[in-house]
Amino acid sequence: MTFNDDANIDTSKVRRRRGGKTMAIGGGGALGVIVLLLASQLLGVDLSPLAGVLGGGTGSGGDQVVDMSDCKTGADANADDDCRMAAAADSLDTFWGTQVRGYRAPGVTLYSGATQSPCGTASSAVGPFYCPTDETIYVDTAFFATLRSDFGATAGPLAQMYVLAHEWGHHISNLTGTLQNVGRDTGPASGSVRLELQADCYAGAWVRDASTVADANGTPFLKPVTQAEMRDAMDAAAAVGDDNIQQSAGQRVNPEGLTHGSSAQRQRWFQTGYQGGAGACDTFGVSAERL
Numbered sequence: 001m002t003f004n005d006d007a008n009i010d011t012s013k014v015r016r017r018r019g020g021k022t023m024a025i026g027g028g029g030a031l032g033v034i035v036l037l038l039a040s041q042l043l044g045v046d047l048s049p050l051a052g053v054l055g056g057g058t059g060s061g062g063d064q065v066v067d068m069s070d071c072k073t074g075a076d077a078n079a080d081d082d083c084r085m086a087a088a089a090d091s092l093d094t095f096w097g098t099q100v101r102g103y104r105a106p107g108v109t110l111y112s113g114a115t116q117s118p119c120g121t122a123s124s125a126v127g128p129f130y131c132p133t134d135e136t137i138y139v140d141t142a143f144f145a146t147l148r149s150d151f152g153a154t155a156g157p158l159a160q161m162y163v164l165a166h167e168w169g170h171h172i173s174n175l176t177g178t179l180q181n182v183g184r185d186t187g188p189a190s191g192s193v194r195l196e197l198q199a200d201c202y203a204g205a206w207v208r209d210a211s212t213v214a215d216a217n218g219t220p221f222l223k224p225v226t227q228a229e230m231r232d233a234m235d236a237a238a239a240v241g242d243d244n245i246q247q248s249a250g251q252r253v254n255p256e257g258l259t260h261g262s263s264a265q266r267q268r269w270f271q272t273g274y275q276g277g278a279g280a281c282d283t284f285g286v287s288a289e290r291l
Contacts, residue, residue, distance in 0.1 A: 013086070
């Protein structure tokens with residue numbers, strides 16, 4: 001997905017923090033290992049060496065909000081990870097403002113290494129997440145650069161915007177009340193799986209109409225999605241399926257341990273959103289067989 005060079009970016013919807021340290025994965029860092037495995041699958045490169053090089057404190061003591069005035073146009077978004085996230089946030093916010101009654105924008109915090117949130121420490125070991133307490137999405141964009149410079153990963157625009165669009169989907173679920181209905185159960189038809197599949201569906205709905213979403217001057221933020229990009233989106237959805245992650249970790253597939261959905265489910269619901277729009281994303285209203 002490529003931005004039109006002359007699209008204007010409103011960066012007021014995003015905060016950029018600097019100064020945090022990277023959270024260590026060692027010790028009780030099984031979650032961090034899983035995050036690396038997920039990223040390896042998504043980006044097509046072995047990131048396991050990161051488990052040995054990511055270290056340091058968990059504090060965010062010196063965090064400062066950094067100006068984003070360097071992110072002005074779609075050309076800036078095509079050239080810089082932070083600007084790309086800001087531009088995607090502008091597009092997502094504009095899109096969802098037309099889809100949800102009583103819509104309010106989430107916060108978006110871009111950080112480097114680690115920072116604090118009301119839901120706990122945000123770090124590259126935890127991965128991107130949505131915190132319903134402050135209705136904010138947290139993304140470590142420095143991780144994208146590390147993947148490219150140290151591990152040769154593409155970490156391209158599609159993978160990055162898929163991450164943001166999925167987390168934005170959790171905010172939509174929060175606004176519509178479905179997030180509050182999710183318990184702690186697991187399994188292929190659990191509330192947690194339905195919530196994650198809904199976020200994938202909402203991401204697909206945005207991708208469907210992204211090339212028609214325009215800035216304040218009427219210039220579309222993004223160019224039309226190509227067939228190659230859609231194939232990449234399907235590959236990305238499959239890569240983050242619970243069954244694929246379990247198998248890649250050398251485990252047998254355990255359906256009762258699913259928390260995010262299988263590869264097939266994630267692909268299917270991304271496509272459901274892409275084909276049918278946001279109105280087709282009622283994952284809580286379908287039977288287990290239809291998930």
